[in-house]
Amino acid sequence: MKKIVLALFMALASLPLWAQSNATAGSADLDAEKRRLSAEREAIEKRYVEERAACYKKFAVEDCLRESRTRRRAETDNIKRQETAINDIQRQRSGAAELRKLDEKAGTQRSVDTPEKQQQSIQNQKDREQRAADHAAGRASTAAEAAERERQFQSKQQSHADEQAKAAQRRAEAPEAVRRFEEKQRRAAEHRADRERRNAQQRDKPRGAPLPPPPAEPGPAKP
Known part of the structure; x- marks a missing residue:
């Protein structure tokens, strides 16, 4: 060790x-x-x-x-x-x-370097700075356009989601509407059947005996 x-x-x-x-x-x-x-x-x-x-x-x-x-x-x-x-x-x-x-x-x-080359170098530097500024402005414009496209996309997505929600609500309410319609139809059918039954009972009921003739009027009194 x-x-x-x-x-x-x-x-x-x-x-x-x-x-x-x-x-x-x-x-x-x-x-x-x-x-x-x-x-x-x-x-x-x-x-x-x-x-x-x-x-x-x-x-x-x-x-x-x-x-x-x-x-x-x-x-x-x-x-x-x-x-x-x-x-x-x-x-x-x-x-x-x-x-x-x-x-x-x-x-x-x-x-x-001659004065002309020095001036050209200065101008080249300015051109590079201008290109950099233009490039930055282009990036900003591109970013703004991308943000607008994103906003439109989100708006479309929200509209689509709203339509889907409404369609889902209609589908959820459809069975209840069908049930109410069927219940209304059933009550109407029962009402017709009841009316027809009463009418039939009235037709089948026997007629009563004819009324007796009225009594004869008394004649004039004899002297």
Whole structure:
């Protein structure tokens, strides 16, 4: 366990020192450093294979393998950190070189520009600003048109929803209307049947005996 801690400490401690030395030494041979790290990586892998073979001959195989893996991981991580630092330095140097080239080119261009070119450059800048303003106005107009289309669409959707609601209400009320109509028809039929029954009873009723003739009027009294 102490060996593992010591290996981790040495790996972490070596990175800042290396990065500091390369940051201050602008002429450091980064390619040589990469080759050195590649050789160290190969040596680590070779030692790891040998340690694994030796672990299988020991009693505490798992502990030995775990210690070997931990040591290999720490050393490999240290190499990765150094490679990352090298890549960062190379990118910084490349970016600085490109900036120097651009500055030199811009300085040379400014020194040879004539008043006519300077005026043309100013006019080009104004044209770009005008195009940007026109583009912004076009976007605003497009947004307004889109908003109006959305409003019309929502209005149509609302009208359609209202029509659907009315149709649903009519469908819901239709059975009740049919029931009322059928009830009215039933009552009318019952009324007709009752009237016809009474009429039939009146027709079938026997006629009464004729009334007796009225009594004869008395004649004039004889003297």
